Amino acid sequence: MAGGAAPRGAELLAFARFRESSKRPLAYGYGPRGLRELRQREFGRLAGTVYLDHAGATLFPQSQLTSFTNDLMENVYGNPHSQNISSRLTHDTVEHVRYRILAHFHTSPEDYSVIFTAGSTAALKLVAEAFPWVSPGPESPGSRFCYLTDSHTSVVGMRKVTMAMNVTSVPVRPEDMWSAETRGMDAGDPDSQLPHLFCYPAQSNFSGTRYPLSWIGEVKAGRRCPVSMPGKWFVLLDAASYVSTSPLDLSVHQADFVPLSFYKIFGFPTGLGALLVNNRVAPLLRKTYFGGGTASAYLAGEDFFIPRRSVAERFEDGTISFLDVIALKHGFDALERLTGGMENIKQHTFTLAQYTYMALSALRYPSGAPVVRIYSDSEFSSPEVQGPVINFNVLDPSGNIIGYSQVDKMASLYNIHLRTGCFCNTGACQRHLGISDEMVKKHLQAGHVCGDDVDIINGQPTGSVRISFGYMSTLEDAQAFLRFIIAMQLHQSDGQPLPRTTPGEAGAVSESEALDARLITVDTCSSSPQEDVRTASGVGDDSPSTVDAGGSHPHLSTATGTQETAPEKAAGVLHGGLGPHVITNLYLYPIKSCAAFEVTKWPLGNQGLLYDRSWMVVNHNGVCLSQKQEPRLCLIQPFIDLQQKVMVIKAKGMEPIEVPLEENEQAQFCQSKVCADRVNTYNCGEKVSSWLSRFFGRPCQLIKQSSDFQRSAKRRGKDQSAGATATLSLVNEAQYLLINRSSVLELQQQLNASDENGKEELFPMEDLISRFRANIITNGTRAFEEEKWDEISIGSLHFQVSGPCHRCQMICIDQQTGQRNQNVFQKLSESRERKVNFGVYLMHMSPDLSSPRFLSVGSQVLPVLKENAEHHDLPASD
The missing domain is CATH 3.40.640.10 (Type I PLP-dependent aspartate aminotransferase-like (Major domain))
Known part of the structure; x- marks a missing residue:
C-alpha cells in the first residue's frame, strides 16, 4: 500500500465518536475521581496487564483484603456451633451477613432464606x-x-x-x-x-x-x-x-x-456460594443426609432424627466456612464504597462491552471481509438484553476460523488475559458454532476434551474466545484488546504501520481520562541487574560454552564427533537426493526452562540425553516455574562436569554454585507435577534454594527428579509394547526435540524484512535457534522437511518421529537477555497457517542402553519418510 496508509477497516473506533453515536445515555466510571485513581490504589497489581476474564473470576480490591485481615487480627471468631463468647460473635456476624445478602437482592428474611454452600x-x-x-x-x-x-x-x-x-x-x-x-x-x-x-x-x-x-x-x-x-x-x-x-x-x-x-461478585473469597430459597418453597424440600449442626435431636442406635427449624440450619451440613462468610461483609462494603452500587457497575460494564462490540464489528480486511465472527443473540442495544460479555472467533482474510488456542497464545504475548473453549456451556457452544451432537462425539473420539487446546478439527472450531468486563475494567483495557486484534490480523506483511487514533479521538470521559491511543507494547521483564547481559552463562562469553562428555571445553569449530553409518533401509524409503543431514549442534537443558548447555558429544540415558531436564525450579508452593512466568530463568546457566559429578550453576552478578549430580541419601523427598503428571523429586538443599531466591527476589527451590522414578511417555513408539513404554525426564512430551537449520533460515529471512522505517530488526541464526530449545540441530536441505520424516537413524541409534512440536509463546523470549518480542511467534503463525509448528519430537525405538551410547556433532542423520503426511501436534517442551 502506497503512502503507508492503514488498510481500510483497520481503524480503531474512537470512544468520542462512539459516545456521539450512542442512542442511550452512557455511563463510564464512578464519579469525578475516575477509574485511573481506583486502579492505581486498589488494583496496582494489574499494572501492565489487561484482564478480561471477569466472567470467570473478577478481582478483589486491596482495601477489601486489608479490611478483612484487620478484622481477623482484632477479633476472635470461634465455631458458631459453640456457645462461648467468641462463638456467639461468629454466629451474630454470620447472621448479619445473611441480612446483608438479602438486602443486596432487595428482599428480606421474611421472604427468602440464605443457605451457604461451597459455590x-x-x-x-x-x-x-x-x-x-x-x-x-x-x-x-x-x-x-x-x-x-x-x-x-x-x-x-x-x-x-x-x-x-x-x-x-x-x-x-x-x-x-x-x-x-x-x-x-x-x-x-x-x-x-x-x-x-x-x-x-x-x-x-x-x-x-x-x-x-x-x-x-x-x-x-x-x-x-x-x-x-x-x-x-x-x-x-x-x-x-x-x-x-x-x-x-x-x-x-x-x-x-x-x-x-460470591467470587463472581467480589473476587474474594473463593469457594463460597449460597442458595437463596423462597420461604414458600422451603417446607417442600426433602433432606436425606444430615450433618453436624443440622439436628435438633437424633439417636445413634435408632432411626430417629429431628431437623432444626430454619431452612439454613437444616441444609448447612457441618460447620460453614464462617471466616469466608465474614469476608463477604467487607466485600459488600468495598463494592459500595468504590462504585456506589450494582446499578453503576451495570451501566459502566455495559458501556465498555457495547463500545468493544461496535469496534470489533467494524474491523474489516482490505477485501471488506470481517476480522471476527461474534456469537450473540443481541446487538448490544441495552444492558437489559446483554451483559458485558463478548464471545467470538477470529477469522483469516478467507473467512476461515483461527483456532482459539492460537488467539490465546498471541494474547498472552501482549499480557492480555482472556478465556477460550466452550466455557462449561456445551449447549450454547453447539448452537452458536453449529456443532451437532454427532460432531461432539467425533471430536471426543479424535482426542478433544473440555479444557484442552484442540481448537480446530477437520476445519471445524471446537470452541471460541470470550472477553468479559468487570467493575474495575477501563477503556484502556478495551482499546488495548482491540489493538491486539488489529496487530494480530491487520498488520500488513509488507511493513505497513498499525492504525493509530489521535489522543483527542480516543478521549473517554474527561480530560483526565483522555487516552493516548499509542500501540500497546509487550510487557518486558522488570528491570534488574541481570537483564543487560548478552550471555546466559554469566561469564562474559558471546555464546554458551561447548563441552564434550568428559567435561572439557574445546572450541565448537574443532569438534568433529564420531561419524557412524546406519544400516541400509528398504529401497525407495530413504529421503534421498537432497544431500546428507548432519548434526551441527547438540544441547541439553539440565534445569527445565534454564539456559542451554551446548556439547559436542554426550551420552544417552534411558530418558534422553543424560541429565537433560533432570532438575527444575519451583516456587514457594512447589509449583514448577517456566519462562512463561519467569523469563529470567534463561539467564541461569548450568554446566555439567561428568568427571567431578557436579553441576555448576552461574548467573551474572552471582557467585557460581555447585550441585551434586546424584541425590544425597538424606535429601528431602517431595512430589511435584509436570504437564499434569505426578513426579517424585527430592530437594537439592537450602544452599542452592537461597542462591535462586536471591537471584529472582522471591522464594525458590531447586528439585531433581528421583533416579528411581519412572514417568511414562504419553505416546508410545510404534514398536513399543505396553511393557516397554519410553520414559521421560521433566520434559513436557518427548525425549528429544530436533530442529532443522533450513527451517530456521526461512523464518529468519521473513523476520529480517524491513519495517516501515526502513530499518532491519535482525534475528541472528543462533539467536533464533536458541529460542526453540531443541536438543539436536541438523543442517537440513529444505525448510520443514523434517515434518515428513517417520523415523531417523544416527549411527546404530534409531528414533521415531513422534510428531511436530506445537509452539507456545516461549519462542518470543530472547534466550540471551530474557526480553520478549512477539514478532517471532506472530511471523511463524502467519507463515505456518496459524498452527505454530516448529521442530519434531523424537523417541527412542527400543533403545539398547546396556553399553554406552553417544550423540556427536558431525554425525550423519538418515531419515525415513512417512507413508502419509498425518501430523500429531504436541505441546512444546520448555
Whole structure:
C-alpha cells in the first residue's frame, strides 16, 4: 500500500465518536475521581496487564483484603456451633451477613432464606437432591426437570440426580422458550400440584445474553410453559453470572431458587456460594443426609432424627466456612464504597462491552471481509438484553476460523488475559458454532476434551474466545484488546504501520481520562541487574560454552564427533537426493526452562540425553516455574562436569554454585507435577534454594527428579509394547526435540524484512535457534522437511518421529537477555497457517542402553519418510 496508509477497516473506533453515536445515555466510571485513581490504589497489581476474564473470576480490591485481615487480627471468631463468647460473635456476624445478602437482592428474611454452600454448583446439586420430585406411576406421569440448553454444565448435571429418581429431563432450546408463551395454559390442569422445575440462566455465561426475568412469574403462573405438562411449576434462576455486574431485585422477580457464587461478585473469597430459597418453597424440600449442626435431636442406635427449624440450619451440613462468610461483609462494603452500587457497575460494564462490540464489528480486511465472527443473540442495544460479555472467533482474510488456542497464545504475548473453549456451556457452544451432537462425539473420539487446546478439527472450531468486563475494567483495557486484534490480523506483511487514533479521538470521559491511543507494547521483564547481559552463562562469553562428555571445553569449530553409518533401509524409503543431514549442534537443558548447555558429544540415558531436564525450579508452593512466568530463568546457566559429578550453576552478578549430580541419601523427598503428571523429586538443599531466591527476589527451590522414578511417555513408539513404554525426564512430551537449520533460515529471512522505517530488526541464526530449545540441530536441505520424516537413524541409534512440536509463546523470549518480542511467534503463525509448528519430537525405538551410547556433532542423520503426511501436534517442551 502506497503512502503507508492503514488498510481500510483497520481503524480503531474512537470512544468520542462512539459516545456521539450512542442512542442511550452512557455511563463510564464512578464519579469525578475516575477509574485511573481506583486502579492505581486498589488494583496496582494489574499494572501492565489487561484482564478480561471477569466472567470467570473478577478481582478483589486491596482495601477489601486489608479490611478483612484487620478484622481477623482484632477479633476472635470461634465455631458458631459453640456457645462461648467468641462463638456467639461468629454466629451474630454470620447472621448479619445473611441480612446483608438479602438486602443486596432487595428482599428480606421474611421472604427468602440464605443457605451457604461451597459455590453455585453445590447449590444446584442441593436443589436437585432436595426438590420434591414425584416419580412416574400408574396415577401420575411424574415430575419434569426442564432446563434451558444455554445453561452451565452444573445445571445440566442436575439431570443425573433426577435420572436416579426416574424423573424425566427435558432440554429446552432458547427459541422454543421464546415461543412458549403461545402455549399458555395448554399445559394441562392448573389445579394439579405435581411439582416440576424449570432452570434457566439470568445471563448466559457463553454469550452474555440476558434472558427475561419476567419468565419467572410467567412460568410459575402457567403463562409460559417449557413443556405441556399438568402440574405446578417452580423456577430456579441461575444468577451466578448475572449478579456479578447487575442488580437483582427478588422483591419483583421472585424465583424459587437462586444459586450464587460470591467470587463472581467480589473476587474474594473463593469457594463460597449460597442458595437463596423462597420461604414458600422451603417446607417442600426433602433432606436425606444430615450433618453436624443440622439436628435438633437424633439417636445413634435408632432411626430417629429431628431437623432444626430454619431452612439454613437444616441444609448447612457441618460447620460453614464462617471466616469466608465474614469476608463477604467487607466485600459488600468495598463494592459500595468504590462504585456506589450494582446499578453503576451495570451501566459502566455495559458501556465498555457495547463500545468493544461496535469496534470489533467494524474491523474489516482490505477485501471488506470481517476480522471476527461474534456469537450473540443481541446487538448490544441495552444492558437489559446483554451483559458485558463478548464471545467470538477470529477469522483469516478467507473467512476461515483461527483456532482459539492460537488467539490465546498471541494474547498472552501482549499480557492480555482472556478465556477460550466452550466455557462449561456445551449447549450454547453447539448452537452458536453449529456443532451437532454427532460432531461432539467425533471430536471426543479424535482426542478433544473440555479444557484442552484442540481448537480446530477437520476445519471445524471446537470452541471460541470470550472477553468479559468487570467493575474495575477501563477503556484502556478495551482499546488495548482491540489493538491486539488489529496487530494480530491487520498488520500488513509488507511493513505497513498499525492504525493509530489521535489522543483527542480516543478521549473517554474527561480530560483526565483522555487516552493516548499509542500501540500497546509487550510487557518486558522488570528491570534488574541481570537483564543487560548478552550471555546466559554469566561469564562474559558471546555464546554458551561447548563441552564434550568428559567435561572439557574445546572450541565448537574443532569438534568433529564420531561419524557412524546406519544400516541400509528398504529401497525407495530413504529421503534421498537432497544431500546428507548432519548434526551441527547438540544441547541439553539440565534445569527445565534454564539456559542451554551446548556439547559436542554426550551420552544417552534411558530418558534422553543424560541429565537433560533432570532438575527444575519451583516456587514457594512447589509449583514448577517456566519462562512463561519467569523469563529470567534463561539467564541461569548450568554446566555439567561428568568427571567431578557436579553441576555448576552461574548467573551474572552471582557467585557460581555447585550441585551434586546424584541425590544425597538424606535429601528431602517431595512430589511435584509436570504437564499434569505426578513426579517424585527430592530437594537439592537450602544452599542452592537461597542462591535462586536471591537471584529472582522471591522464594525458590531447586528439585531433581528421583533416579528411581519412572514417568511414562504419553505416546508410545510404534514398536513399543505396553511393557516397554519410553520414559521421560521433566520434559513436557518427548525425549528429544530436533530442529532443522533450513527451517530456521526461512523464518529468519521473513523476520529480517524491513519495517516501515526502513530499518532491519535482525534475528541472528543462533539467536533464533536458541529460542526453540531443541536438543539436536541438523543442517537440513529444505525448510520443514523434517515434518515428513517417520523415523531417523544416527549411527546404530534409531528414533521415531513422534510428531511436530506445537509452539507456545516461549519462542518470543530472547534466550540471551530474557526480553520478549512477539514478532517471532506472530511471523511463524502467519507463515505456518496459524498452527505454530516448529521442530519434531523424537523417541527412542527400543533403545539398547546396556553399553554406552553417544550423540556427536558431525554425525550423519538418515531419515525415513512417512507413508502419509498425518501430523500429531504436541505441546512444546520448555
